[in-house]
Amino acid sequence: MFSRFVLALALTVVGFLPVAAWADDIAATARGVVRVVTIAMVDDRVEGFGHGSGFAVAPNRIVTNAHVVELAERYPDNVVVGVVPSEGSKSYQGRVIAYDSRRDLALIEVSEAKLPTVALFTGPVTEGDQVIALGYPGNVDLATAQSAADYIRPLSPVRSQGVASGRRALTGIEVLLHTASIARGNSGGPLLDPCGRVIGVNSALTRADDGDSTFGFAIADTELMAFLRAAKQPYASVGSPCTSIEERLREDSAADARAVADAAAARREAASAAALRREEALNAARSEAERTRENVMALAALLLVGGALAMGGAGLLESRGQRRPAIWTLSAGGVAVVAAVVTFLLRPSADVTLPRESSMTPAAASPTAALGPLICTLQPDRSRITVSSTAESAFNWGANGCVDRDVQYLEGEGGWQRILVPDDEQTVTVARFDPLTRTYTQTRYMLPAATMESIRKLPGPNTARACTRDDAVLQKLEAEQAAIRQQLPPLPNEKLVYSCRSAR
Numbered sequence: 001m002f003s004r005f006v007l008a009l010a011l012t013v014v015g016f017l018p019v020a021a022w023a024d025d026i027a028a029t030a031r032g033v034v035r036v037v038t039i040a041m042v043d044d045r046v047e048g049f050g051h052g053s054g055f056a057v058a059p060n061r062i063v064t065n066a067h068v069v070e071l072a073e074r075y076p077d078n079v080v081v082g083v084v085p086s087e088g089s090k091s092y093q094g095r096v097i098a099y100d101s102r103r104d105l106a107l108i109e110v111s112e113a114k115l116p117t118v119a120l121f122t123g124p125v126t127e128g129d130q131v132i133a134l135g136y137p138g139n140v141d142l143a144t145a146q147s148a149a150d151y152i153r154p155l156s157p158v159r160s161q162g163v164a165s166g167r168r169a170l171t172g173i174e175v176l177l178h179t180a181s182i183a184r185g186n187s188g189g190p191l192l193d194p195c196g197r198v199i200g201v202n203s204a205l206t207r208a209d210d211g212d213s214t215f216g217f218a219i220a221d222t223e224l225m226a227f228l229r230a231a232k233q234p235y236a237s238v239g240s241p242c243t244s245i246e247e248r249l250r251e252d253s254a255a256d257a258r259a260v261a262d263a264a265a266a267r268r269e270a271a272s273a274a275a276l277r278r279e280e281a282l283n284a285a286r287s288e289a290e291r292t293r294e295n296v297m298a299l300a301a302l303l304l305v306g307g308a309l310a311m312g313g314a315g316l317l318e319s320r321g322q323r324r325p326a327i328w329t330l331s332a333g334g335v336a337v338v339a340a341v342v343t344f345l346l347r348p349s350a351d352v353t354l355p356r357e358s359s360m361t362p363a364a365a366s367p368t369a370a371l372g373p374l375i376c377t378l379q380p381d382r383s384r385i386t387v388s389s390t391a392e393s394a395f396n397w398g399a400n401g402c403v404d405r406d407v408q409y410l411e412g413e414g415g416w417q418r419i420l421v422p423d424d425e426q427t428v429t430v431a432r433f434d435p436l437t438r439t440y441t442q443t444r445y446m447l448p449a450a451t452m453e454s455i456r457k458l459p460g461p462n463t464a465r466a467c468t469r470d471d472a473v474l475q476k477l478e479a480e481q482a483a484i485r486q487q488l489p490p491l492p493n494e495k496l497v498y499s500c501r502s503a504r
Helices: 004-010 025-030 070-074 138-144 148-152 221-230 245-319 323-345 449-456 471-487
Strands: 033-042 045-058 061-064 079-085 092-100 105-109 119-121 130-135 158-170 173-178 190-192 198-205 216-220 236-238 372-378 393-397 410-412 415-420 427-434 439-446 494-502
Touching: 025 130, 025 190, 033 061, 033 070, 045 130, 070 079, 070 092, 092 221, 105 221, 119 221, 130 173, 130 198, 158 198, 158 216, 173 198, 173 221, 198 221, 216 221, 245 323, 245 494, 410 471, 415 471, 449 471
Parallel strands: 119 198, 119 236
Antiparallel strands: 033 045, 033 079, 045 061, 061 105, 079 092, 092 105, 130 158, 130 190, 158 173, 173 216, 190 198, 198 216, 372 393, 372 494, 410 415, 415 427, 427 439, 439 494
């Protein structure tokens, strides 16, 4: 029999065992799966108890079945809704904020929680596709629970595997029929594709009378999305097909090699075009210089001839007794002759050179050069996405790997890298940027809470954000990044590849 003490225990600190970190998409989704507990109290007595499963579509919003929280909907003043995460050290009290009995879906808000969210798969689900159910089946609880506290202790959800068996209509609602093993208590838990994306909400199962096989029913993705839209609840969605991370990494290594080769070819072509433009500019400058030189020499010759004629005219005037005009004419002729000599001596050279650094030199030829603000667009054919947004990414790439003026990347093979450890997310991102190909890559590791806590205790994530070229500081940062990398599993969950262009 539950008591006030047990209920208080459900919403306070409880112990848990850390879970090992592996590149497992289902385990990554399991971080956002919860147990939903409802306790009905009348005159300080427990009059009803129920539990099911749910999953986070936002850090503080949980989807579950309507029938799991029916008591809370009918008797909100007498029923407490408890939300027990799959990991961590706390359980939370929630409240029902959206309820659809026809679709058998409900939305719970937990004000204090910050859970990893899951994504909905919007692509096709066909018969025979592999599916995975996550949740808290009651028959497992009955077999393993030692006390009431076991129902409110954070525990990894049970997973079972089967195949999709087509779409059906159940009481007028579209459902997915599947063979993954579920039981009472799985209600409200997610049905997933192999990449951990939600394709349905487990709701019911067939009876196994006289040895009949059981089948599960999951509220279809179409019904779930319609419910969330009606509740004005944003959600993450992914439509790309499910591929293994090994396959994606293998294919993308070849794509990286092609990108490097293409960039090298583009640089050679740009260099050849720049050299041709430089030669054309040089020839044009030489022609212009030659014309200017000839014009100046012609001017000198005209001055010389004019000066000689003036001197001859001065002699003629002298012979006629016009001395003063003769003197002025002689002086003008002398000035013209001197000007002719000076103009000839100062004539421009026909030899022309262009500055070594000119506007015709290919831009961004150095991997350490600043590129300025960039906008990066996701390349779906090179990416593996399970939950992340596909929106464009923007950042400012400064000289020597300085990003946004305060994040220092480290130079390495294939570009500049930095491991990013956020304070409010259970995901570690290894970011890489190649200035020569303008390719930005994020490999993302979705980790258990225990692993994230271990990483955050390292000195690396707490290093002050600043850019530097000091060798001692860079060596320290490199050692910190290596310590974080040792905590990461062998393979990531996601790889996001972006093609970047100048924001100017």
